[in-house]
Amino acid sequence: MKSTPARTASAAPAPLALLGGAPRFAAPLHVGRPNIGDRERFMRRVEKILDNAWLTNNGPFVQDFERRIADLVETEHAIAMCNATVALEITTRGLGLKGQVIVPSFTFVATAHALQWQEIEPVFADVDPVTHNLDPARVEELITPRTTGIVGVHCWGRPCDVEGLQEVADRHGLQLMFDAAHAIGCTHGGRAIGSFGRAEVFSFHATKVCNSFEGGVVTTNDGELAEKLRLMRNFGFAGKDSVIYVGSNGKMSEVSAAMGLTSLDAFEDFRERNRVNHAAYARGLAGLDGLRLVDFDTAERNNWQYVVVEVDPDAAGLSRDELVQVLEAENVLARRYFFPGVHEMEPYRSHQPRVGEFLPETNRLCARVMTLPTGTAVEPADATAICEVVRAALARPAEVRAALASGTGA
Ligand code: T4K
Numbered sequence: 043m044k045s046t047p048a049r050t051a052s053a054a055p056a057p058l059a060l061l062g063g064a065p066r067f068a069a070p071l072h073v074g075r076p077n078i079g080d081r082e083r084f085m086r087r088v089e090k091i092l093d094n095a096w097l098t099n100n101g102p103f104v105q106d107f108e109r110r111i112a113d114l115v116e117t118e119h120a121i122a123m124c125n126a127t128v129a130l131e132i133t134t135r136g137l138g139l140k141g142q143v144i145v146p147s148f149t150f151v152a153t154a155h156a157l158q159w160q161e162i163e164p165v166f167a168d169v170d171p172v173t174h175n176l177d178p179a180r181v182e183e184l185i186t187p188r189t190t191g192i193v194g195v196h197c198w199g200r201p202c203d204v205e206g207l208q209e210v211a212d213r214h215g216l217q218l219m220f221d222a223a224h225a226i227g228c229t230h231g232g233r234a235i236g237s238f239g240r241a242e243v244f245s246f247h248a249t250k251v252c253n254s255f256e257g258g259v260v261t262t263n264d265g266e267l268a269e270k271l272r273l274m275r276n277f278g279f280a281g282k283d284s285v286i287y288v289g290s291n292g293k294m295s296e297v298s299a300a301m302g303l304t305s306l307d308a309f310e311d312f313r314e315r316n317r318v319n320h321a322a323y324a325r326g327l328a329g330l331d332g333l334r335l336v337d338f339d340t341a342e343r344n345n346w347q348y349v350v351v352e353v354d355p356d357a358a359g360l361s362r363d364e365l366v367q368v369l370e371a372e373n374v375l376a377r378r379y380f381f382p383g384v385h386e387m388e389p390y391r392s393h394q395p396r397v398g399e400f401l402p403e404t405n406r407l408c409a410r411v412m413t414l415p416t417g418t419a420v421e422p423a424d425a426t427a428i429c430e431v432v433r434a435a436l437a438r439p440a441e442v443r444a445a446l447a448s449g450t451g452a
Pocket of ligand 1: 073128149223245
């Protein structure tokens with residue numbers, strides 16, 4: 043598998059760039075650099091699309107992509123859409139959610155926006171500090187007569203407490219669905235994520251382990267729901283001149299499906315690169331006080347697409363934000379996923395100004411978590427070099443802090 047040759051790592055453990063050394067990487071190393079897959083195969087698919095003169099509206103490549111996803115996640119139905127945000131909107135609409143829906147705040151803003159866009163109020167529940175996923179006990183406390191559903195997020199591809207959430211949902215007659223944007227190819231209890239709750243929504247955005255440039259797929263075993271979602275993604279058309287629902291335009295284009303198929307062809311290679319990179323990070327960060335690399339249950343299948351580190355500033359000697367700046371000076375663009383918490387973003391911040399008081403674990407994670415580069419653009423040696431930078435910074439926190447304060451840093 044080819045990796046992006048746009049940067050070089052220097053061999054010696056150089057002085058930190060923040061402290062006057064040369065940046066460790068000549069070109070930026072991103073979180074979310076797309077995995078490209080086999081270009082020739084993609085180009086051949088594009089040629090075929092042009093030959094077909096069938097560019098969108100449920101074409102053969104979209105249908106093929108849907109079959110491949112349904113096989114992969116072992117569901118009866120997979121409905122491809124233009125992105126996961128629209129897929130979330132259409133799925134919540136198709137499920138008839140209204141009033142209030144309980145979601146985590148420790149997520150990408152799209153989870154909440156998909157509800158708010160339809161004037162459904164997202165109610166933020168706190169997450170479990172270890173799993174980073176919704177805590178069913180906190181969810182249950184927030185149920186009111188206006189609550190109609192729960193949207194769990196399998197954060198980083200690690201499964202939610204699916205059973206705990208399902209029990210809460212059943213006890214209160216609520217719909218349960220999942221934002222599985224991060225979780226393609228992952229399992230829970232040996233069963234593929236994709237068939238839990240009423241429906242699950244995957245993202246195939248460019249930055250995801252498998253991508254279709256932009257894309258989302260809803261999976262479900264509920265045939266009636268699947269049919270409704272298929273119509274809703276196409277303006278509600280049930281036949282040539284017959285519209286039976288309010289619908290949107292959520293269709294995936296053929297060229298996106300061609301990229302999605304090409305990505306799926308290489309998925310096992312992508313997964314393996316992510317796994318070895320994660321292992322390199324685990325070795326490189328081992329023994330550093332105050333740093334916790336989020337791990338994955340090796341009894342399950344994982345896609346390892348996020349390398350997530352929690353930084354305890356007291357034990358580590360530097361904060362997450364300070365480390366992000368140290369890395370930036372080295373051309374390593376670590377990301378603060380997810381910061382700030384969605385409850386700190388508009389319109390939620392204005393709608394619910396005090397809700398943060400009830401989200402202590404979310405607030406703690408938002409202040410401590412950073413994600414590091416992985417994927418096919420990153421070699422395990424790059425991961426090792428990034429860890430050396432972190433180690434070097436933590437060995438001299440006072441110097442780092444002074445450089446940041448004086449503005450001589452990044
Ligand atoms: N639910 C959850 C839990 C999600 O995490 C997401 C999306 C969604 C729902 C919604 O799914 P979609 O509607 O997007 O299908 C990025 C992604 O855009 C977003 O898809 C993702 N989650 C989120 C976690 O990350 P940003 O705003 O941080 O993206 P951006 O543009 O800063 O890109 C990230 C990095 O990737 C950059 O440093 C550059 C690099 N990059 C990006 C693109 C697009 C490239 O190198 N090439 C590229 O083509 O949100």
